[in-house]
Amino acid sequence: PLDASSLKRVAVIGPNADEDGYAHVHYGPQATESVTVYQGLKDALAGKAEVLYAKGCEHVDSQWPDSEGLGFEPTSEELASINEAVKLAADSDVSVAVLGGCLRTCGENRTRTSLDLPPVQEMLLKELKKTGKPLVVVLVTGRPLSVNWADRNADAIVQAFYPGAHGGTAVAQVLSGEYN
Numbered sequence: 001p002l003d004a005s006s007l008k009r010v011a012v013i014g015p016n017a018d019e020d021g022y023a024h025v026h027y028g029p030q031a032t033e034s035v036t037v038y039q040g041l042k043d044a045l046a047g048k049a050e051v052l053y054a055k056g057c058e059h060v061d062s063q064w065p066d067s068e069g070l071g072f073e074p075t076s077e078e079l080a081s082i083n084e085a086v087k088l089a090a091d092s093d094v095s096v097a098v099l100g101g102c103l104r105t106c107g108e109n110r111t112r113t114s115l116d117l118p119p120v121q122e123m124l125l126k127e128l129k130k131t132g133k134p135l136v137v138v139l140v141t142g143r144p145l146s147v148n149w150a151d152r153n154a155d156a157i158v159q160a161f162y163p164g165a166h167g168g169t170a171v172a173q174v175l176s177g178e179y180n
Contacts, residue, residue: 002094002136002175004048011052011092012038013085013128014099015059015121016140021103022162032165037098037138040168044176052092056085056128059102061120068112072119082124090131096175097125097154100141115146122149129153138171 002010012018020034035043042051061067062075074082089095099121105112116122126149129135137154139145142162150157160171173179 002045002096002177004045004176007045007049007093009050009052009092010041010045011054011085011089011095011133012041012098013054013056013089013095014097014124014138015055015057015102016100016138017055017096017098018053019098019102019140020165020168022101022140022142034165035168037096037140037160037168037171040170040172041096041175043169044172044178049093052088054085054088055081056097056124057081057120059121060104060118064104064118064120065113067119068114068116072123074120074123078120082120082127085124086127086131089128089133092133094134094136095128095131096136096138097128098138098140099125100139100145100160101143106142115144117145117147117150125150125154136175138175140167 018036018038020036038053045051134155137150137157140160163170
């Protein structure tokens with residue numbers, strides 16, 4: 001778990017870090033208040049550690065879906081967003097990368113050619129690892145994902161699927177050790 005006594009700064013990064021659209025569209029009431037993973041961690045670590053956010057990348061890259069099979073060359077805007085997130089991670093004690101799906105990649109009519117994370121998310125993850133800081137991956141998605149690189153390189157992986165309107169609170173409780 002994230003030990004708040006040894007943390008001063010926590011970087012929460014990724015396209016699902018401050019996203020709550022999944023809580024209102026897929027499986028629940030649409031007019032509910034919700035808590036993102038970023039907000040859940042801010043609340044859980046309030047007064048203990050500074051929790052900072054950078055999106056890092058969109059759910060899919062500018063060349064998607066072609067990039068799934070034909071490779072990916074990031075645009076200057078995509079690189080700038082990743083670099084901003086990496087700088088935040090380098091200046092923090094731990095990075096929590098909140099990755100996974102969205103309405104464009106998950107759903108009954110959203111066929112994909114790969115089970116991997118979208119290429120831009122995989123690139124973000126690899127760049128975050130280069131900082132040498134502990135890396136926690138939280139997967140918020142509605143489908144299984146192949147996360148072989150993360151399995152070998154991240155310090156922890158939490159599969160949250162679509163955790164509902166208060167999923168950010170639940171994920172924060174798991175990451176802080178309040179719930180196992």
